[in-house]
Amino acid sequence: MALVNPDFVNEVKRTEEFNASACMNCGVCSAVCPMGLELLPRKLFRYVLLGLEDKVLANTETIYSCLLCKMCEANCPAQVHIAENVRFLRYYINKKVFKL
Amino acid sequence: MSDRRIGVYICHCGGNISDYVDVEAVRQAVEVEPGVVVAKTAMFTCSDATQQEMIEDIREQNLDGLVVASCSPKLHLFTFREVAKRAGLNPYRYTQVNVREQCSWTHTDDRAGATEKAVRLVRAGVARTALTEPLEPIVIDTVPKVLVVGAGIAGLRAAIGLADLGISVLLAEKSAAPGGWVAGFNKMYPHDRTGRLLIKQLVDKVKRRENITLFTDAELVAKSGSIGNFQVKIRVNGQKTEEISTNVGSIIVATGFDGYHPRDGEYGYGIDGVVTLPEYKEILDNAGDKMLFNGKEIKNVVYIYCVGSRQQTGENPHRYCSRYCCNAGVHAAVESAEKDPQVNQYHLFRDMRTYGKFELLYGRAREKGSVFLKFDDNEPPVVEKGPDGRLKVTVKDLLTYGEQVEIPADVVVLVTGMMPRENSALVDILKLPVGRDGFFNEIHPKLRPVETVVDGVFICGACQGPKNSAESVASALAAVTQSASILKKGFVELEPLIAVIDPKKCKLCDVCSKSCPYSAIEQEHYQGKTVARVNEAVCKGCGGCAPLCPDNAIDLKGYTDAQMESMIDAMLKEIG
Numbered sequence: 001m002a003l004v005n006p007d008f009v010n011e012v013k014r015t016e017e018f019n020a021s022a023c024m025n026c027g028v029c030s031a032v033c034p035m036g037l038e039l040l041p042r043k044l045f046r047y048v049l050l051g052l053e054d055k056v057l058a059n060t061e062t063i064y065s066c067l068l069c070k071m072c073e074a075n076c077p078a079q080v081h082i083a084e085n086v087r088f089l090r091y092y093i094n095k096k097v098f099k100l
Numbered sequence: 101m102s103d104r105r106i107g108v109y110i111c112h113c114g115g116n117i118s119d120y121v122d123v124e125a126v127r128q129a130v131e132v133e134p135g136v137v138v139a140k141t142a143m144f145t146c147s148d149a150t151q152q153e154m155i156e157d158i159r160e161q162n163l164d165g166l167v168v169a170s171c172s173p174k175l176h177l178f179t180f181r182e183v184a185k186r187a188g189l190n191p192y193r194y195t196q197v198n199v200r201e202q203c204s205w206t207h208t209d210d211r212a213g214a215t216e217k218a219v220r221l222v223r224a225g226v227a228r229t230a231l232t233e234p235l236e237p238i239v240i241d242t243v244p245k246v247l248v249v250g251a252g253i254a255g256l257r258a259a260i261g262l263a264d265l266g267i268s269v270l271l272a273e274k275s276a277a278p279g280g281w282v283a284g285f286n287k288m289y290p291h292d293r294t295g296r297l298l299i300k301q302l303v304d305k306v307k308r309r310e311n312i313t314l315f316t317d318a319e320l321v322a323k324s325g326s327i328g329n330f331q332v333k334i335r336v337n338g339q340k341t342e343e344i345s346t347n348v349g350s351i352i353v354a355t356g357f358d359g360y361h362p363r364d365g366e367y368g369y370g371i372d373g374v375v376t377l378p379e380y381k382e383i384l385d386n387a388g389d390k391m392l393f394n395g396k397e398i399k400n401v402v403y404i405y406c407v408g409s410r411q412q413t414g415e416n417p418h419r420y421c422s423r424y425c426c427n428a429g430v431h432a433a434v435e436s437a438e439k440d441p442q443v444n445q446y447h448l449f450r451d452m453r454t455y456g457k458f459e460l461l462y463g464r465a466r467e468k469g470s471v472f473l474k475f476d477d478n479e480p481p482v483v484e485k486g487p488d489g490r491l492k493v494t495v496k497d498l499l500t501y502g503e504q505v506e507i508p509a510d511v512v513v514l515v516t517g518m519m520p521r522e523n524s525a526l527v528d529i530l531k532l533p534v535g536r537d538g539f540f541n542e543i544h545p546k547l548r549p550v551e552t553v554v555d556g557v558f559i560c561g562a563c564q565g566p567k568n569s570a571e572s573v574a575s576a577l578a579a580v581t582q583s584a585s586i587l588k589k590g591f592v593e594l595e596p597l598i599a600v601i602d603p604k605k606c607k608l609c610d611v612c613s614k615s616c617p618y619s620a621i622e623q624e625h626y627q628g629k630t631v632a633r634v635n636e637a638v639c640k641g642c643g644g645c646a647p648l649c650p651d652n653a654i655d656l657k658g659y660t661d662a663q664m665e666s667m668i669d670a671m672l673k674e675i676g
Contacts, residue, residue: 001494004507006400006444009469021466025499046500049471055503 005051012048012092020045020085022078029072029082037062041072041082048089056089057097063089102135104230107163108222109154111145111170113200120204122215126169129219133670135230137161145170151183158187165189165229169197169222190234192596192658197225220671227670231663237593238636242328243349244268244587249320249526252280253569254561254576255354256302261580263309267587270348271306272318272334278303280356282569284378286385289431289461295569315344323351323529326637327556328592350556350583351530353540354576355523357562360408360418360516367404368483373491373511376407377428380513384435391440393511398443401436402493402509403429404481405449409517412477420537422517423566427458429515430465437468445470446507448481448495473497473505483512518566530557531618539565550579554618555594558582597658598639599646605653606631612645612654621645 012018023045030042044063047055056063066086073082094100110126112118123141131139138157142150145168157163166189168180173196181191199218207214246262248255251273259269277283278299285295306312315336321343322333330351334344359378362369369376373393375383383391383398391398405426411417426449433445447470454462466472473495475481481495491509496502520538527534533541533553540559543551550558560579561572586592601612603626612632613621620638623630646654646661655661 001504001506004446004505019467021469021471043501046497046503050473050497050500050503050505052500052503052505 002050002052002055005053008051008053008056009048012088014088014091017081017084018088019079019081020048022080024078026077028075028077029080032071032075034069034071035065035067037065041066041080041086044089045080045085048085057093060093060097063093102230104135104165105137105161105163106135106165106167106226106229107138107154107157107161108133108136108140108167108169108226109145109150110139110141110199110218110222111168112141112143113170113204114144117170117200117204120208120211120214121199121218122211123218125215126199126218126222130222130226133223133226135165136226138163146176146179151179154180154183155187158184158189163187163189164193165226165232166194167197167222167225167229168194169199169218169225171200172196172198192235193229193232195225195229195232197221220673223670223673224667227666228663231660231666232658235596235657238596238598240326240328240592240594240637242587242590242592243330243347245270245346245348246350246352246583246587247272247320247330247332247334247348248352248354250274250280250354250356250561250563251278251314251316252354252356252561252572253282253299253302254356254572255280255352256299256306257573258352258354258560258576258580259312259314260302260305260309261577262583263306263312265580265584265588267311267584269312270332270334270346271312271314272320273314273316274319274355276316278306278314278316286381287435288569289427290457298569320526320529326635327594328586328637330556349587350558352558352560352576352579352583353526353530353532353563354559354561354572354579355521355526355563357518357566358521360422360519362407362514362516367407367481367514368485368491368512369514371483371485371491373485373509374483374514375511376514376516377425377432378516380511381432383511384432384439387439389440391436391443396510398440398510400507400509401433401443401445401511401513402483402491402507403433403445403447403513403515404483404493405429405447405452405515407514407516408519410450410477416538418517418519418537420566421453423453423571424568425515425517426453427461427568429513430454430458430462430470432513433465433470434461434468437465437470441468446493446509447472448475448493449473450475450477472499474499483509518562521563523563530554532557532559535565537565539563550575550582555592556586594637595641596636597656598636598641599634599643599654599656601632601634601649602653602655603627603631603633605651607651607653608632609650611648611650615645615648617642617644 068083070083110123127139177196184191184194203214203218245268247270248259259271262269282295283299318336321335325331330348364370368374409422475495479496483493486492493507535541542549558579560575620635624633643656
């Protein structure tokens with residue numbers, strides 16, 4: 001059982017640029033990902049939206065594997081700023097986990 | 101031998117009939133029937149050319165009866181009645197025989213059998229036609245006045261529409277004030293005007309129209325008569341109760357719906373903090389800067405959708421979708437976020453159905469931070485009070501790959517659906533058709549959406565099924581048009597194929613009136629005795645009374661005992 005944390009998304013979301021909620025779970029992003037990152041980005045965004053911080057942190061490796069190539073973003077039918085969102089997450093993890 | 105002059109036309113229907121029925125053999129078999137003077141086959145009897153040929157035959161051969169053996173009367177009865185009419189032949193001397201649905205389409209494995217059956221059916225049609233009499237439609241003068249039952253948004257709008265067409269309106273509202281549900285609504289999508297204001301505008305318009313009389317605290321207690329001229333009695337409960345009797349030409353029922361009331365324990369209903377959507381809207385509408393519940397600020401809201409709608413199990417489940425609730429839930433979320441941008445909102449849904457332009461509202465809710473979680477019907481969310489006294493909702497979220505999540509909540513909003521309103525007295529008085537779901541039924545969901553099987557009684561708004569206010573108003577105006585189309589003409593024409601009672605034979609045993617599903621049998625005086633009489637305007641010609649009469653005093657015009665017997669004899673020819 002994962003506890004929903006409403007504050008988490010607000011910590012990650014530093015500007016209105018962060019728009020994970022627009023994701024409609026279609027899976028185009030996963031399909032076109034050149035890294036074959038199965039997790040990214042649709043699953044990740046659900047975890048962020050629900051504030052499942054543990055789930056997000058458990059995938060730190062994957063989050064840093066992203067090339068930020070924006071292949072997913074160019075193909076996203078819902079105009080989710082995927083690469084930008086990943087950057088937000090890295091920023092958060094840098095602060096919180098790596099204390100940078 | 102019959103002295104009738106009957107024309108028989110047998111249709112190939114392209115090949116729909118003639119591929120399996122030997123139409124030429126049928127023609128030869130029936131051309132020798134008594135009374136038949138013309139017997140022809142045609143590729144398509146419904147074609148203009150064949151219709152014209154029939155008209156010429158009727159005129160030249162002086163025909164006094166017409167039989168077309170083709171498809172179902174549902175398709176072409178009126179087509180060929182019109183042919184008869186155009187040729188100067190009384191349309192009720194026409195008989196349609198269905199050799200397509202009943203012979204060729206049914207017996208594709210037995211051509212000989214299909215042909216023989218067609219012969220027998222056409223013979224029966226000829227026999228019936230030989231005994232037809234010219235009949236005239238029943239003409240009823242209409243009263244240019246309408247009773248509208250229910251003064252919610254649909255009833256009010258219908259009343260104004262009728263009044264502006266020059267038709268007087270009697271508007272009867274059961275509660276103390278007009279306006280119904282919408283009168284209690286705050287801002288509405290998409291124009292943001294309040295329901296209160298909409299209703300106030302409508303009531304003002306009603307008041308300005310002299311030909312609308314609005315009664316509140318009023319109910320319909322009796323109705324008699326028929327389309328075009330109903331006698332209605334309305335009881336008005338004021339300081340002293342009074343009854344008003346008047347005549348109206350048609351009746352529009354706009355009695356609305358009831359909100360679903362969750363059972364105790366349904367999604368935690370009964371626990372402090374678990375509220376229905378209307379209850380939550382009240383909190384929202386009365387909130388100042390912050391939304392409060394029991395004096396505590398509301399920070400987390402969990403919505404659960406489809407409560408009381410799309411039920412699959414239980415006693416008398418509401419299987420239908422209530423249509424309005426997804427939109428209303430999402431709208432409440434947008435309003436909440438506008439009131440307090442910090443509020444966290446979680447929507448637990450089975451399927452979101454923010455159809456049409458409401459999709460934009462859905463998008464807006466999402467942009468304002470609402471999170472949507474999808475649950476499986478078989479694994480509904482569980483609402484409990486945690487040890488800390490706080491509400492918690494656990495749900496398996498299909499959009500997060502079946503992750504079990506627990507959401508802390510200050511209020512849980514059950515997005516409740518619509519229910520048919522309990523109206524058994526009105527149903528009884530108007531003989532309204534009630535569907536299996538408890539809402540009133542129209543004749544045809546697409547083509548005759550506001551008419552009921554009771555001629556002159558129309559339905560509109562949410563009494564017919566879940567509708568939002570815009571859809572209710574649209575159906576109200578449809579009911580206005582249908583009412584006006586009867587009343588503006590000044591008269592209605594009804595089918596004369598109805599029951600008649602021979603007063604000489606009637607002994608008034610009352611068996612017939614008890615059997616009539618339309619209350620069409622009245623009493624009259626005839627040569628010093630009281631006898632039963634059929635109200636022509638109310639009788640539907642179902643024939644239910646005729647075989648019950650112990651004195652054989654009842655006959656059904658167009659389907660008399662003599663006709664039925666002659667048809668049976670004709671079908672059994674060569675056998676009997």
